[in-house]
Amino acid sequence: MLLPEPIRRLIDALSRLPGIGPKTASRLTFHLLRADGGLSAELSTALANLRTGTATCQLCFNITTAGKELCPVCANADRDRSLICVVEEPLDVLALERTGGYKGLYHVLGGALSPIEGIGPDDLKIADLLTRVRAGGVQEVIVGTNPSMEGDATAMYLQQQLAPLGARLTRLARGLPMGGDLEYADQNTLLRALAGRQSMS
Amino acid sequence: MLLPEPIRRLIDALSRLPGIGPKTASRLTFHLLRADGGLSAELSTALANLRTGTATCQLCFNITTAGKELCPVCANADRDRSLICVVEEPLDVLALERTGGYKGLYHVLGGALSPIEGIGPDDLKIADLLTRVRAGGVQEVIVGTNPSMEGDATAMYLQQQLAPLGARLTRLARGLPMGGDLEYADQNTLLRALAGRQSMS
Numbered sequence: 001m002l003l004p005e006p007i008r009r010l011i012d013a014l015s016r017l018p019g020i021g022p023k024t025a026s027r028l029t030f031h032l033l034r035a036d037g038g039l040s041a042e043l044s045t046a047l048a049n050l051r052t053g054t055a056t057c058q059l060c061f062n063i064t065t066a067g068k069e070l071c072p073v074c075a076n077a078d079r080d081r082s083l084i085c086v087v088e089e090p091l092d093v094l095a096l097e098r099t100g101g102y103k104g105l106y107h108v109l110g111g112a113l114s115p116i117e118g119i120g121p122d123d124l125k126i127a128d129l130l131t132r133v134r135a136g137g138v139q140e141v142i143v144g145t146n147p148s149m150e151g152d153a154t155a156m157y158l159q160q161q162l163a164p165l166g167a168r169l170t171r172l173a174r175g176l177p178m179g180g181d182l183e184y185a186d187q188n189t190l191l192r193a194l195a196g197r198q199s200m201s
Numbered sequence: 202m203l204l205p206e207p208i209r210r211l212i213d214a215l216s217r218l219p220g221i222g223p224k225t226a227s228r229l230t231f232h233l234l235r236a237d238g239g240l241s242a243e244l245s246t247a248l249a250n251l252r253t254g255t256a257t258c259q260l261c262f263n264i265t266t267a268g269k270e271l272c273p274v275c276a277n278a279d280r281d282r283s284l285i286c287v288v289e290e291p292l293d294v295l296a297l298e299r300t301g302g303y304k305g306l307y308h309v310l311g312g313a314l315s316p317i318e319g320i321g322p323d324d325l326k327i328a329d330l331l332t333r334v335r336a337g338g339v340q341e342v343i344v345g346t347n348p349s350m351e352g353d354a355t356a357m358y359l360q361q362q363l364a365p366l367g368a369r370l371t372r373l374a375r376g377l378p379m380g381g382d383l384e385y386a387d388q389n390t391l392l393r394a395l396a397g398r399q400s401m402s
Contacts, residue, residue: 002273002298004266006254010247016240018232019225029251030292031219033264037252039217044248046211047241050233053207063234065205072203091231097203 007033059132061108061125063090073097073106080104082139086129086158088112088146096144104142107132112150113157121157129158133165140168147174147192208234260333262309262326264291274298274307281305283340287330287359289313289347297345305343308333313351314358322358330359334366341369348375348393 003011007029014025032040057064057071064071073079073093083104087093093106109124121127133141143158145151155171162169175193176185185193204212208230215226233241258265258272265272274280274294284305288294294307310325322328334342344359346352356372363370376394377386386394 002295004255004264006247006250006266007264010244010251013240013244013247017229019228024220026292026295027220028218030264030290032248032251033255033291039214040248040251043211043214044245046207046214047233047245047248049207050211050230050241051238054205054234063205063208063231065207089231090234091227094203094227 057108060084060106061110061128062093062106078103082137083142084129084132084138084140085142085144087144088151088154092144092146104140109145109154112145112148112154114150114153124154126158126161130161130165133162133167138167140170143169143171147172258309261285261307262311262329263294263307279304283338284343285330285333285339285341286343286345288345289352289355293345293347305341310346310355313346313349313355315351315354325355327359327362331362331366334363334368339368341371344370344372348373 010029010032011022011025014020014028015022017025020028032043053066055064055066055068056062057074058069059074060071062071062073068075080103084107085096085102085104086107086109087096088109088111090108093108096102096106107125107129109126109129111119111124113119113121113124129141132138141158141162143155145154145158159169173196174189175196176182176189182190211230211233212223212226215221215229216223218226221229233244254267256265256267256269257263258275259270260275261272263272263274269276281304285308286297286303286305287308287310288297289310289312291309294309297303297307308326308330310327310330312320312325314320314322314325330342333339342359342363344356346355346359360370374397375390376397377383377390383391
C-alpha cells in the first residue's frame with residue numbers, strides 16, 4: 001500500500017530468486033534506487049538478453065552462446081574425446097574447468113534423480129549419454145554427480161545403465177576436503193574417508 | 202572465456218549488488234536460465250520501470266509514485282502534522298509504518314553524516330528539515346536515525362541545528378531488543394540499557 005507499485009513489483013520479482021527473501025529483496029531494490037541509474041539499466045538489459053543470447057550444446061548439454069551448436073569444450077579439438085565426465089549442472093563444468101586438471105569432455109545431465117521432486121531418468125539427459133557412449137570411442141566415463149543422496153542415486157543408476165557398454169566407469173573420490181580439519185569433518189565425510197583410505201607404502 | 206557473454210554480463214551486473222558475490226551471482230544466473238523465462242522477463246521489466254515509475258516526495262523526501270508530489274503519508278490528511286520523525290532511508294519509514302504505532306509525518310535525510318565516506322550535512326536533506334520546522338506548526342521532532350556511529354553523529358548535529366527553533370526534540374529509545382536475551386546482548390546495548398533504565402515504581 002505504502003510502496004509505489006514499481007518498487008513493490010521489483011521486490012516481488014527479486015523475492016522469487018533462490019536465497020533472496022523479502023527483506024533482502026527490498027534492500028536490493030532501495031540500493032538500486034539510490035545507486036546511479038546505470039546499474040538497474042545494465043541489469044535489465046542483461047536479464048533480457050540472458051535467454052536469447054544463450055543456447056545448449058548439442059553434444060554435452062552445457063551452456064553455450066546462441067547460434068553455436070557446440071560449447072567451447074566440445075568445439076576444442078585439443079580435448080581428449082575418449083573421456084567423458086558426467087555432471088549435474090553447467091556450474092559443475094565451470095568448477096572442474098577452473099581446476100585446469102581435466103582435459104576430457106563433459107556431459108551435463110541437467111539435474112539428479114530425485115523421487116521426492118519427481119525427477120526421473122527421462123527428465124535428465126541420460127539417454128543422450130548412453131547414445132554418446134554407444135557411438136564408440138569413449139574409454140572412460142567419470143561420474144561427477146554431487147556427493148549427495150540424489151547424486152549417489154544418479155551415480156548408481158548410471159552404473160547400471162553404463163556397465164553393459166564396455167567403457168571404464170569411475171567416480172570422483174570422496175574424503176576429507178583439502179584444508180579441512182578432522183575435528184570439524186562431519187560423520188559421513190569421515191566414514192567415507194575411512195572406507196576409501198589409500199595405501200601409503 | 203568458457204561462459205557465453207550474456208551469462209558473464211548478468212553475473213557481472215548481479216555481483217555489483219550489495220551482499221551478492223560472484224558465487225551467488227552465478228548461482229542466481231543459472232537459476233534464471235533453468236527457471237521458466239517469465240521470471241527473467243519480469244525482473245528485466247521491473248528493473249527498467251524502477252526509476253521511471255518512482256519519484257521523491259517534495260515534502261519529506263520519502264519515495265512515491267511518479268507524477269505524485271507527495272508520498273502517501275504526507276498526502277494523508279489524518280496524519281498528525283505537528284510531529285516529524287527524522288529517518289535515514291525510505292526503508293526506515295516502512296519499518297515504522299509497519300508498527301502501526303506512529304501517526305505523524307516523516308523526514309527522510311537520505312543517509313547519515315559520515316566523514317569517512319565524505320557525507321556532510323549538505324549531502325543530506327537537513328536544510329529542508331530546518332525549513333519545515335521553521336515554517337511552524339511542528340511541536341516535536343523525533344530523531345529516528347540508526348543506533349550507529351553515523352546515526353549518533355547525525356542526531357547530535359540535528360540537535361545543534363534544531364535546538365534554537367523551539368520544537369521539542371526526542372530520540373528513539375535504545376536498550377535491549379524485545380525477545381532478546383541479556384546473555385547474548387552486546388556490551389554497548391547493555392551499557393545503553395543500564396544508562397537508560399526506567400523507574401518501575
